Amino acid sequence: DAGITQSPRHKVTETGTPVTLRCHQTENHRYMYWYRQDPGHGLRLIHYSYGVKDTDKGEVSDGYSVSRSKTEDFLLTLESATSSQTSVYFCAISVTREGTGELFFGEGSRLTVL
Amino acid sequence: TQLLEQSPQFLSIQEGENLTVYCNSSSVFSSLQWYRQEPGEGPVLLVTVVTGGEVKKLKRLTFQFGDARKDSSLHITAAQPGDTGLYLCAGARTGANNLFFGTGTRLTVIP
Numbered sequence: 176d177a178g179i180t181q182s183p184r185h186k187v188t189e190t191g192t193p194v195t196l197r198c199h200q201t202e203n204h205r206y207m208y209w210y211r212q213d214p215g216h217g218l219r220l221i222h223y224s225y226g227v228k229d230t231d232k233g234e235v236s237d238g239y240s241v242s243r244s245k246t247e248d249f250l251l252t253l254e255s256a257t258s259s260q261t262s263v264y265f266c267a268i269s270v271t272r273e274g275t276g277e278l279f280f281g282e283g284s285r286l287t288v289l
Numbered sequence: 290t291q292l293l294e295q296s297p298q299f300l301s302i303q304e305g306e307n308l309t310v311y312c313n314s315s316s317v318f319s320s321l322q323w324y325r326q327e328p329g330e331g332p333v334l335l336v337t338v339v340t341g342g343e344v345k346k347l348k349r350l351t352f353q354f355g356d357a358r359k360d361s362s363l364h365i366t367a368a369q370p371g372d373t374g375l376y377l378c379a380g381a382r383t384g385a386n387n388l389f390f391g392t393g394t395r396l397t398v399i400p
Contacts, residue, residue: 208387210390215298215392216393217291217377218332218390218393220389223386275319275387275388278324278334280331282331283330
C-alpha cells in the first residue's frame with residue numbers, strides 16, 4: 176500500500192464552476208501524476224510533477240492546472256469546468272526514482288459536469 | 290491518436306477458455322508494463338518486461354515483449370471469473386518521465 180488518497184471521491188458540478196481535486200501521499204515519492212480515464216481511451220496523462228513546484232504537461236493538459244506546494248500533496252484544478260471534463264480522475268505515484276517505474280494509483284475521483 | 294493501441298477493446302469468454310490481448314505501437318519502448326483494473330479501483334501492476342523477446346509468466350498469465358520492443362501480448366490460459374477486469378498496457382520511452390498507457394481491453398469471463 177503506497178498510501179495514496181484522493182478527495183473528493185465523487186463530485187457533481189455545473190459548467191463554468193471551478194473544481195479542485197486533491198491527491199495526498201503519505202510517503203516521500205518524487206513523481207506524482209494526474210490521469211483521466213474515459214471509455215476507449217485507457218488512461219491519458221493530464222499533468223505530472225517531479226518535485227515541489229516542478230510540474231509538466233501531459234497529453235491532455237488543456238483546461239487543467241496543477242500545483243504542488245508540498246511533497247505530499249498534488250492538486251488538480253479545473254478553472255472553469257466543461258461537460259467534456261466529465262471523467263474519472265486518477266492520481267498516481269511512481270515508487271522508483273525515475274518516473275517510469277511501477278505506478279501506484281489512488282481509488283479515483285468521479286467528476287460529473289452538468 | 291494514442292501511442293499504444295490494444296485489441297480487442299472488449300472480450301467476453303466462457304470460463305476455461307484461452308485468450309490473448311495485444312498491445313501494439315509503431316514506437317519503441319524501453320520497458321512495458323501490464324496493469325489490471327477492477328471496477329471502482331485504480332489499476333494494479335501485474336508485470337514489467339524490459340528485454341525484447343522477454344517472456345514472463347504469472348500463474349496462468351503469460352506476457353511477452355516483442356523482439357523490436359514495439360508490442361506486447363498477454364495470454365491467459367483457462368480463464369476464470371476472477372480474471373474479469375480492464376487490462377492496460379503501459380510503455381516507458383527513453384527520455385520521458387511518464388508512462389504511456391494503452392487504450393485498454395475489458396475482459397469478462399462468464400462462469
